[in-house]
Amino acid sequence: MTQPSLHPFTWWLWAIGLAVAIVRFDSTWFTLSCVGVVMVLVFRLRDDAPWAKSFDWTLKLSAWILGVRTIIGITIGVPIPGTELFRLPVLPLPTWMPGIRIGGVVTWERLSSSLSEGLLICSIIVIFGAAASLTSPHRLLRVLPIYIYEFAVAVVIATSVLPQLVGSVKRIRLAQRLRGENTRGFRSWKRVAIPLLEESLARSLDLAAAMDSRGYGVSKKRSRYRPISWRLKDSLVVILAIGLVVIS
Amino acid sequence: MIKFSHVSLIYPNSTTTVLEDLNLTIAEGELVLVIGPTGSGKSSLLRLINGLVPHHTGGILAGDICVNGVSTQMTKPGGMAHLIGIVGQNPANGFVADTVEEELVFGMEVLNLPNDVMRKRVEEVLDLLSLAALRNRSIATLSGGEQQRVAIGAALVTHPKVLVLDEPTSALDPIAAEEVLSILHRLVHDLGLTVVIAEHKLERVIQFADRIVYINGDGAANVGTPEEILMQSPIAPPIVHLARALGLKEIGVTVREMRRMTTHLREAIASHPVADSQKPTETVISFDKLTVVYENQTALNNISSTICAGEIVAVMGRNGAGKSSLLKAIAGVNRPGTGVIKVLGDDPYDLQGKKRREAIGFIPQEPSDLLYGQSVSIECAQADRDNELAAGTTYEVLQQLVPGISLSTHPRDLSEGQRLGLALSVVLSSNPSILILDEPTRGLDYEAKNELTRMLVNFAAAFGKAVLLATHDVELVAELANRVIFIADGDIVADGTTLDVLLSSPAFAPQVAKVVSPQPWLRVKDVVAAIEGMQ
Numbered sequence A: 001m002t003q004p005s006l007h008p009f010t011w012w013l014w015a016i017g018l019a020v021a022i023v024r025f026d027s028t029w030f031t032l033s034c035v036g037v038v039m040v041l042v043f044r045l046r047d048d049a050p051w052a053k054s055f056d057w058t059l060k061l062s063a064w065i066l067g068v069r070t071i072i073g074i075t076i077g078v079p080i081p082g083t084e085l086f087r088l089p090v091l092p093l094p095t096w097m098p099g100i101r102i103g104g105v106v107t108w109e110r111l112s113s114s115l116s117e118g119l120l121i122c123s124i125i126v127i128f129g130a131a132a133s134l135t136s137p138h139r140l141l142r143v144l145p146i147y148i149y150e151f152a153v154a155v156v157i158a159t160s161v162l163p164q165l166v167g168s169v170k171r172i173r174l175a176q177r178l179r180g181e182n183t184r185g186f187r188s189w190k191r192v193a194i195p196l197l198e199e200s201l202a203r204s205l206d207l208a209a210a211m212d213s214r215g216y217g218v219s220k221k222r223s224r225y226r227p228i229s230w231r232l233k234d235s236l237v238v239i240l241a242i243g244l245v246v247i248s
Numbered sequence B: 001m002i003k004f005s006h007v008s009l010i011y012p013n014s015t016t017t018v019l020e021d022l023n024l025t026i027a028e029g030e031l032v033l034v035i036g037p038t039g040s041g042k043s044s045l046l047r048l049i050n051g052l053v054p055h056h057t058g059g060i061l062a063g064d065i066c067v068n069g070v071s072t073q074m075t076k077p078g079g080m081a082h083l084i085g086i087v088g089q090n091p092a093n094g095f096v097a098d099t100v101e102e103e104l105v106f107g108m109e110v111l112n113l114p115n116d117v118m119r120k121r122v123e124e125v126l127d128l129l130s131l132a133a134l135r136n137r138s139i140a141t142l143s144g145g146e147q148q149r150v151a152i153g154a155a156l157v158t159h160p161k162v163l164v165l166d167e168p169t170s171a172l173d174p175i176a177a178e179e180v181l182s183i184l185h186r187l188v189h190d191l192g193l194t195v196v197i198a199e200h201k202l203e204r205v206i207q208f209a210d211r212i213v214y215i216n217g218d219g220a221a222n223v224g225t226p227e228e229i230l231m232q233s234p235i236a237p238p239i240v241h242l243a244r245a246l247g248l249k250e251i252g253v254t255v256r257e258m259r260r261m262t263t264h265l266r267e268a269i270a271s272h273p274v275a276d277s278q279k280p281t282e283t284v285i286s287f288d289k290l291t292v293v294y295e296n297q298t299a300l301n302n303i304s305s306t307i308c309a310g311e312i313v314a315v316m317g318r319n320g321a322g323k324s325s326l327l328k329a330i331a332g333v334n335r336p337g338t339g340v341i342k343v344l345g346d347d348p349y350d351l352q353g354k355k356r357r358e359a360i361g362f363i364p365q366e367p368s369d370l371l372y373g374q375s376v377s378i379e380c381a382q383a384d385r386d387n388e389l390a391a392g393t394t395y396e397v398l399q400q401l402v403p404g405i406s407l408s409t410h411p412r413d414l415s416e417g418q419r420l421g422l423a424l425s426v427v428l429s430s431n432p433s434i435l436i437l438d439e440p441t442r443g444l445d446y447e448a449k450n451e452l453t454r455m456l457v458n459f460a461a462a463f464g465k466a467v468l469l470a471t472h473d474v475e476l477v478a479e480l481a482n483r484v485i486f487i488a489d490g491d492i493v494a495d496g497t498t499l500d501v502l503l504s505s506p507a508f509a510p511q512v513a514k515v516v517s518p519q520p521w522l523r524v525k526d527v528v529a530a531i532e533g534m535q
Helices: A008-025 A030-044 A050-075 A108-134 A137-142 A145-176 A186-213 A232-247 B042-051 B100-110 B115-128 B145-157 B174-191 B201-210 B226-232 B238-246 B255-261 B262-268 B321-329 B353-359 B376-386 B393-401 B416-428 B447-464 B474-480 B497-503 B509-518 B525-532
Strands: A084-091 A104-107 B002-010 B015-027 B031-035 B061-066 B083-087 B163-164 B194-197 B211-215 B221-224 B283-294 B299-306 B310-315 B337-341 B360-363 B433-438 B466-470 B481-489 B491-497
Touching: A008 A030, A008 A108, A008 A137, A008 A232, A030 A108, A050 A104, A050 A108, A050 A145, A050 A232, A084 A108, A104 A108, A137 A145, A137 B393, A145 A186, A145 B360, A186 B083, A186 B376, A186 B491, B002 B042, B002 B100, B015 B042, B015 B211, B015 B221, B031 B042, B031 B174, B031 B201, B042 B061, B042 B083, B042 B163, B042 B194, B083 B145, B100 B115, B100 B145, B115 B145, B145 B163, B163 B174, B174 B194, B174 B201, B201 B238, B201 B497, B221 B226, B238 B255, B238 B509, B238 B525, B255 B262, B255 B509, B262 B525, B283 B466, B299 B321, B299 B337, B299 B466, B299 B481, B310 B447, B310 B474, B321 B337, B321 B360, B321 B433, B321 B466, B321 B481, B337 B525, B353 B360, B360 B416, B376 B393, B376 B416, B416 B447, B433 B447, B447 B466, B447 B474, B474 B497, B474 B509, B474 B525, B481 B497, B491 B497, B509 B525
Parallel strands: B031 B194, B031 B211, B083 B163, B163 B194, B310 B466, B310 B481, B360 B433, B433 B466
Antiparallel strands: A084 A104, B002 B015, B002 B061, B211 B221, B283 B299, B283 B337, B481 B491
């Protein structure tokens, strides 16, 4: 980014505002347009730091959730009457499970309601994923008040180690591909997950030890070398989000 | 300054004591080096100093450690922050800020120092470590040596009395390592800073050390001057092995001392012609006009060469010169921008599955990336299955490489050297024609390195296979390689026999060569052979 970046709280406040507005509006079109705006913002504003790249994975994750949510939504549950799209075979269930049905008629109403519910969940994931990728976790640490320091350490570790994992995943998959292994499909993920978990644990411990031995949290007051100031444009972004909440 | 009195340490779920009844007093302004085999507890000893062990890691500690009168029993690591600066094994994992300047001030901010003090100290540290040009750079974009300097700077801004460093040069090229160590040397002499270092590459640090703590791994520890400890220690730099091989009464720990002691030797022996190794014939790897570009950065610039069967080729160069890019291009990670790579006549990018395993074995920088089994036996069985081998073949290879590994051990619990051995045996079980290793010696002690040398030399000589490795470790190259490709800024600047390339630059010359210069010997055994040849 060429222009000086916003205050680290700005995007998080904005994300909270947007999420509240989306839930209160509960309109598919509003949700879709919000997600669209968020994606445009992230792809235009993010720099090439590791946490910025995590947004791609947020998108993949939410698409996966949407898919799973929709499939479960149309196969399990109470039938909604309406236009019939297609018919699935009904799975016979024991009599002590009345009212639950697996398979059967899939109606347009049912599909659209599953989709819109799934979309709601995904939009919130995408919005907070965007806030995480637009805010440097290190800058966030600098503005968090010191008395919540244990919480702050956890936040910093989670937000700085997890995105670094994206890089590690690439490295490990590469190494395993060079070993001549299949790196596609679900099974290959188990092979990535184990080295990955171990590495992330080691990294988190390292970071926590480093922060500890540099005296983080010892003094309840913290001086500022270059204070991160709250500027007009931060207020504008937050007011915009509050405005959305108010009109919703 | 630092006082260990009757310190014993044992970790939970472990049957061996790391330290037993250690008594050690380190005076102000001393530079103490901690050595020992991998996994012997060097890091534990360092982390005891500021109380990270046991406050952070758990473990049972008996005895007392006092730093400047403050006992770690009563004070947590955070409370020692103004006294002790600590730089971890992998400084990149400990960074808490995005830019160099923010990282430097972090320690002062959390100690709540006033702004005018911070400003003065930042400038002071920037100058001291020559970081001024980097002050606004993002830490993620720095090279390994620069990151190490930033980490040292971040530890120094709080004006600690003690600086503790865990393997500060293991990831650095010889020149960057030299730079970091000379800064430490200056801090000790100008500011009276007390420094404690753990390091495997003794040849780099030994000349700066005032005293050595040798940890055995079974709880025992010896403390003494470098000469005393190195007289008997199995862990010793090549220069000491040279003194022992020559039967000198005293040992020198610096090149200068050794040169004085061996004047007669250099003059007595006429230049011994080096036996010409037979020219290998069969080409296994060739690359022609190879260019690799990453996001506007040219990693490799129009380079061409060939590698033959039976050769052990070391790829050397500064951090970020393009070594890894070359190895990855040959291993077939991406299709190169322009140019042709042929491995056994095929484009490596197209190799898949079994065919790939039989052509190229690749050991990445982190050998554990290849391992995902919950035990050594699962790992070996998986490799057997992948390569359609009889059950137990991989374990046999492992037994030859690193004897005595239990089948039920979890790969994480192995030492660095054992883990490398396991990854190597998994890769070698498919009998590849080419073996590629990316910086295999990070964190390896001398014994593990000798082991690796023996394995690779056997692999190349006995089966006529090619080995290609990227490394910073000059001593390893001298022992192992018969050819060196030197890369700078994406260009091949030198390509020739190990002898020619290593002797042409003092920074990359191994210790033995520096001692016996102008005689063209790289290894202790070359010198011994020359003397025997004369008699």
